[in-house]
Amino acid sequence: MKIENKIKDTVAEAIENLYGQKTDSNSVQINLTRKDQKGDFTVVVFPLLRISKKNPEETGKEIGAYLKENMTEIAEFEVIKGFLNLLLSHSYWINSLNEIKDVEEYGFTKTTEDSPLTMIEYSSPNTNKPLHLGHIRNNLLGYSLSRIVGSTGEKVVKTNIVNDRGIHICKSMLAWQKWGNGATPESTGKKGDHLVGDFYVKFDQEYKKEIAGLVASGLSGDEAEKQSKLMAEAREMLLKWEAKDPEVYELWKMMNDWVYKGFNETYKALGVDFDKIYYESETYSIGKEEVLRGLEEGLFYRKEDNSVWADLSAEGLDEKLLLRSDGTSVYMTQDIGTAKMRFNDYPIDKMVYVVGNEQIYHFKVLSLLLDKLGYKWGKDLVHFSYGMVELPEGKMKSREGTVVDADDLIAEMVNTAREMSKELGKLDGYTEEEAEKVYYTIAMGALKYFILKVDPRKNMTFNPKESIDFNGNTGPFIQYSYARIQSVLRKAKDKNITVPDVLNDSSELTEKEIQLLKMVMNFPNIVAEAGKVYSPAVIANYAYDLAKEFNQFYHEMPIVFEEDAKKREVRLVLSEKIGEIIRQSMWLLGINVPERM
RNA sequence: GGUUCCGUAGCUUAAUUGGAUAGAGCACCUGGUUACGGCCCAGGAGGUUGUGGGUUCGAGUCCCGCCGGAAUCACCA
Numbered sequence: 001m002k003i004e005n006k007i008k009d010t011v012a013e014a015i016e017n018l019y020g021q022k023t024d025s026n027s028v029q030i031n032l033t034r035k036d037q038k039g040d041f042t043v044v045v046f047p048l049l050r051i052s053k054k055n056p057e058e059t060g061k062e063i064g065a066y067l068k069e070n071m072t073e074i075a076e077f078e079v080i081k082g083f084l085n086l087l088l089s090h091s092y093w094i095n096s097l098n099e100i101k102d103v104e105e106y107g108f109t110k111t112t113e114d115s116p117l118t119m120i121e122y123s124s125p126n127t128n129k130p131l132h133l134g135h136i137r138n139n140l141l142g143y144s145l146s147r148i149v150g151s152t153g154e155k156v157v158k159t160n161i162v163n164d165r166g167i168h169i170c171k172s173m174l175a176w177q178k179w180g181n182g183a184t185p186e187s188t189g190k191k192g193d194h195l196v197g198d199f200y201v202k203f204d205q206e207y208k209k210e211i212a213g214l215v216a217s218g219l220s221g222d223e224a225e226k227q228s229k230l231m232a233e234a235r236e237m238l239l240k241w242e243a244k245d246p247e248v249y250e251l252w253k254m255m256n257d258w259v260y261k262g263f264n265e266t267y268k269a270l271g272v273d274f275d276k277i278y279y280e281s282e283t284y285s286i287g288k289e290e291v292l293r294g295l296e297e298g299l300f301y302r303k304e305d306n307s308v309w310a311d312l313s314a315e316g317l318d319e320k321l322l323l324r325s326d327g328t329s330v331y332m333t334q335d336i337g338t339a340k341m342r343f344n345d346y347p348i349d350k351m352v353y354v355v356g357n358e359q360i361y362h363f364k365v366l367s368l369l370l371d372k373l374g375y376k377w378g379k380d381l382v383h384f385s386y387g388m389v390e391l392p393e394g395k396m397k398s399r400e401g402t403v404v405d406a407d408d409l410i411a412e413m414v415n416t417a418r419e420m421s422k423e424l425g426k427l428d429g430y431t432e433e434e435a436e437k438v439y440y441t442i443a444m445g446a447l448k449y450f451i452l453k454v455d456p457r458k459n460m461t462f463n464p465k466e467s468i469d470f471n472g473n474t475g476p477f478i479q480y481s482y483a484r485i486q487s488v489l490r491k492a493k494d495k496n497i498t499v500p501d502v503l504n505d506s507s508e509l510t511e512k513e514i515q516l517l518k519m520v521m522n523f524p525n526i527v528a529e530a531g532k533v534y535s536p537a538v539i540a541n542y543a544y545d546l547a548k549e550f551n552q553f554y555h556e557m558p559i560v561f562e563e564d565a566k567k568r569e570v571r572l573v574l575s576e577k578i579g580e581i582i583r584q585s586m587w588l589l590g591i592n593v594p595e596r597m
Numbered sequence: 598g599g600u601u602c603c604g605u606a607g608c609u610u611a612a613u614u615g616g617a618u619a620g621a622g623c624a625c626c627u628g629g630u631u632a633c634g635g636c637c638c639a640g641g642a643g644g645u646u647g648u649g650g651g652u653u654c655g656a657g658u659c660c661c662g663c664c665g666g667a668a669u670c671a672c673c674a
């Protein structure tokens with residue numbers, strides 16, 4: 001049994017014995033003791049005064065005395081201002097370490113056949129431009145979430161919905177036809193997604209020129225947009241695409257393939273992957289069918305102009321368009337279709353959408369619609385929304401060219417990591433290839449950690465320079481701490497120091513060692529917490545605290561050079577376990593740790 | 598204007614879900630350490646937790662009103 005629960009039970013028992021009233025042990029409030037106070041666990045006595053009818057000091061003392069009497073684990077207690085602080089014995093801590101030291105994947109819950117299945121959708125790119133910093137946040141959050149949820153005992157399916165159709169893609173295609181001169185990724189040496197993105201930009205430029213010309217000839221802005229020939233051509237192309245016009249369709253396939261190749265490179269560099277990819281071009285027609293089914297069942301209604309709507313005013317929302325008057329589908333229709341396909345493919349218990357917070361309203365509506373259409377997870381689907389990524393210079397705006405390209409950013413991070421590592425020269429003896437791998441690990445650790453450590457809901461500012469710092473609350477600092485532990489363990493091995501299977505529980509522990517053990521044993525709670533609130537940031541902050549605490553310990557006392565064998569053994573086992581937990585924590589964030597750096 | 602989210606030190610952020618004196622990092626200033634690795638330690642400065650009320654033994658956290666910022670409210674995706 002977990003010690004927290006044992007304390008709770010015993011407190012309940014104490015109350016019954018002392019004051020003659022039964023209490024639910026779950027209502028007993030217990031926390032880890034604040035760092036600046038003596039003690040390990042704290043029982044909050046205020047809520048118990050109602051029962052004891054005595055002052056906080058007295059109540060705390062009576063309960064404390066009872067606990068000490070009845071629990072061998074408790075060595076001392078102290079009551080301060082209504083808080084009962086309990087100090088556990090050294091042998092308790094060493095025995096706890098004995099219990100967990102050989103447990104693999106400590107803190108993770110294994111999935112079984114009957115585990116619930118959660119599907120996590122993330123990434124969801126458009127195929128008309130390359131990925132940028134905003135997508136990076138999405139991908140990292142989604143991937144980390146899938147690992148966290150998967151470690152709390154749930155089955156996870158990672159999925160991606162690719163927005164591979166629509167007017168925006170026709171714009172790129174049209175620009176390529178008009179001004180591309182047959183350019184291909186091979187002929188230009190450009191990554192496919194970048195090449196297509198260039199034509200998307202080209203379209204926008206030419207379109208603006210055309211509008212400016214029309215306005216100069218005396219039209220108003222609105223009229224000019226209506227009269228634009230370019231836009232008309234793009235729309236015409238979309239209609240041809242929907243009609244599967246062979247020429248348009250082939251062009252669409254070819255350009256999308258270029259983009260996918262490019263995306264796959266970026267995904268690989270980011271270290272993310274998917275179990276199942278859906279394409280909007282395959283789901284939008286299913287969405288239409290679903291909407292028509294809903295229409296037949298009287299869930300939706302048709303307006304005079306033939307468009308189809310859902311009335312959500314009873315739920316406090318507006319009317320929502322589901323099919324245009326010309327019968328074509330909108331964003332919502334496609335998401336309904338995708339949901340249906342997924343539901344057919346997997347026995348989904350819970351659906352999580354990792355999508356930016358600008359779409360909160362959309363997902364509120366989607367949830368209601370899916371519920372109406374009879375999907376059991378529709379009502380409580382989770383829209384994991386996150387804030388924007390900004391730069392120190394200000395907001396990213398694609399029109400103003402201040403977007404940070406994902407590939408550029410990754411390359412820049414690797415360069416910085418290489419320069420810094422070379423200066424420090426700890427990789428002497430590594431081959432070039434091995435060293436490159438380490439640079440990459442550090443670069444991605446910096447990038448990923450910096451983005452994942454902040455509360456997802458908040459808008460964040462990405463500062464490349466700060467993120468790759470080796471000190472402070474950064475990924476490389478944690479990676480460094482891990483590498484340092486491995487270095488200590490190697491040293492122990494060199495000196496032929498071994499540890500017994502079971503540590504002797506009679507040795508004394510220092511404050512620092514106990515503090516570290518407490519943190520180690522709190523790891524399972526942290527994982528559970530992160531899974532519950534869907535927050536990689538919880539893991540990130542924990543990993544940092546643990547690394548920092550270890551570094552203090554490392555500084556304060558010798559490990560390998562400790563003369564007393566019993567002490568040395570405890571410290572080695574503790575160090576090894578902390579190394580494992582740092583590795584696991586970083587793994588949950590999708591970050592690798594190097595043996596040396 | 599309606600709805601939703603956010604507001605903590607110069608900057609980036611945390612706070613065990615309502616608990617003790619709001620805790621870190623970066624940057625800045627003193628000093629000390631630096632056996633296993635760049636670490637680390639002590640101290641200084643920096644906070645009316647946007648603001649005013651309310652609930653509570655107890656509020657950064659819950660409720661209400663303001664102020665500021667963001668997003669959204671399309672036959673765009």
